[in-house]
Amino acid sequence: MTFKELNISEPILKALANKKYKNPTPIQEKAIPPALDGSDLLGIAQTGTGKTAAFAIPIIQQLNRLHFNERRREVKVLVLTPTRELAIQIGESFGDYSRYTDLRHAVIFGGVNQRPQVDKLKRGIDILVATPGRLLDLINQKYISLDSIRHFVLDEADRMLDMGFIHDIKRLLPMLPKQKQTLFFSATMPLAISNLSRSILNNPVIVKIIPGSSVADRIEQHLYYVERQKKSHLLVSLLKQEQTKSVLIFSRTKHGADKIARILKRNGIDCEAIHGNKSQGARQRVLTNFKSGRTRVIVATDIAARGIDIANLEMVINFDLPDVAETYVHRIGRTGRAGQRGTALTFCSQDEQMMIRNIQRLTGKKLNRILV
Template sequence: MSFTNLGLSKPLLKAIEEQGYETPSPIQLQAIPVVIEGKDVLAAAQTGTGKTAGFTLPLLEKLTQTKPNMQKKQIRALVLTPTRELAAQVAESIKTYGKYLPYTSTVIFGGVGINPQLATIRKGVDIVIATPGRLLDIAGQQGIDFSALECLILDEADRMLDMGFIHDIKKLMKLMPDKRQTLLFSATFSPEIKTLAEGLLNDPVLVEVSRENTTADQIKQVVHFVDKRRKRELLSQLIKIKKWRQVLVFTRTKHGANKLTKELEESGISAAAIHGNKSQGARTKALAAFKANEIRVLVATDIAARGIDIDQLPHVVNYELPNVPEDYVHRIGRTGRAGQSGEAVSLVCIDEHELLKNIEKFIKFKIPKVDIPAFRPDPNIQAEPIQNGRGKGKGGKNSRNEPHSSKDGAKSNKNKRNRNRNKKDKK
């Protein structure tokens, strides 16, 4: 089936054709007609399946089918995303596919000045793409009017729950009309997502294109066991010997990302780090340089990497395994996108053996182990507790490599929650 069979108008089909796409992906095939019909949708799809176009295309089509009853432009559609990188990606998708349509859009997130964003919204736009924290700040200044909202989309809702955005989302929804279309997209149908959907969606159509907790078939996965102190050396050798030109590397912490970037640069490998302590300008510059192949390695923390969309990214490396198995799926999903092949390499030290078991249990797959004789681990080294990074480590400490807002509590904690939300949106 082609895009012409999905109920999309000629301006959208022309934009799709210019991007070189002919056949919709499974998520697009299922979601687009349902969204155009005006139904609420609960969708689960692995990253890299064409999910973003799966909601931006029918959203744009829906806007052509309804005539706004207003003299001044008001917001007709809102897309909420967990990170500013993902917000920028969605905004680019809307710009690309809506190039022959008269709709205006803007992207709203922290880390940049709020006044220009306020001015843009007050001037009038059709579509807003935003992170919840910054949008709530704008709403707090009476800077936004949702009374004409027709469609609300929550993208990567599982990550928004993970980052503590649920309270911000609920506050924003109180400002929206009850009569609206709501779409919720998530990587998995976790119990928490199903509970959230029950409160937000009205008789939703369920769309799922793959089994829960699985990794894409086109991604070649491999594990190399290595001592922690020799990981950087092994990574450098893999990059140089295999002549990898574009590698996305994951660390658990911002400090670890900075340290590894410096060490790679010192070994003659161009690299840049992207994480929550980097300014928006620095992050944008690093990502652009990586996409343009001006640097070979982009070192990222989990949350900062969310929304990175790079066509034909060949290699992802887990320099450190994530403490939360779901994050492994999200990490390696940066490669093997849209039917392309990719490779995901994990460098695993003795401290991480339990994490590896949890990941393999989660994805229901035994990742092949490839021995590299020169880097065989020292059998005398004992495992140490892992206490840094997102989620609960072996040491039992619950910490994250990025800040997030605290749970609602007593009124005395209000200022603390606001500070946390501001930090969160500056990612």
């Protein structure tokens, strides 16, 4: 299927052609038609599946169809996202896809001077991408009104929960008009997120995209059976052998991520940890250092790693195995992007061996075992 077959309008097709986007991803193929029809949507999909375009394209197309007397410069779209980096990425996507329209967008987030953001709001915008804290601040200061919202997008809902933003979201919801389209996205559906989705969605179309084996096929994968107490020693040894590579290490828990980072630092390996207990500013600093190459190794939890989108990440290490096999595919998919080669190393202790069987069943690929 092509974007044209999804009934995408000519200005957006032209913008997609400029970005050399030819065919929609599975979530775009499934989500764009109901979103164009104005339906509420519940999208269950990991980062990297193309969900930003899945909501941005239909929203831009609907706004661009408005009659002249409905085209006043007021905020008609609110996209709520947990972090500054994600907000910037989504803002860039809206800018790309709306290039051949007269729509305007703004991105607001905390941790920086609000004046440039306020100045842009005063000039008039149609689409607002925001993090919860700065949005509430500017609403309280009367710089933003949500009275004219037609489309509301809640992105990375489970990460909002992990970062403690659910209370802010519940404060914002009553400020939104009752009549609007709501598009709700989350990678997982813990009970609190499932309850939230039911409370704000009206007869939604449900789109669920589970990572398949295609990502795993592009990456060189190795498996180490190692006793749990010897994992740290193996990690230090491997990182000292791979001193030029950028490495993302996955820990199951926040406490575990901090512990791994401390062990590596004690062994002369410069690294940083990133997880939901870190402030937004601290997470952004870690990601900036990692992307620029100032930091070579970072340790992350699954939720925190969603803000990491690095084309040339060379290696992923699963220090702890995840709870579900699909998460393994998502983890290793952080490397081997954009035609680059990637390597994934997995440490498996005796109590984690069942997960290896589940992973190999999902991917249809036997992991290459290395003896230690």
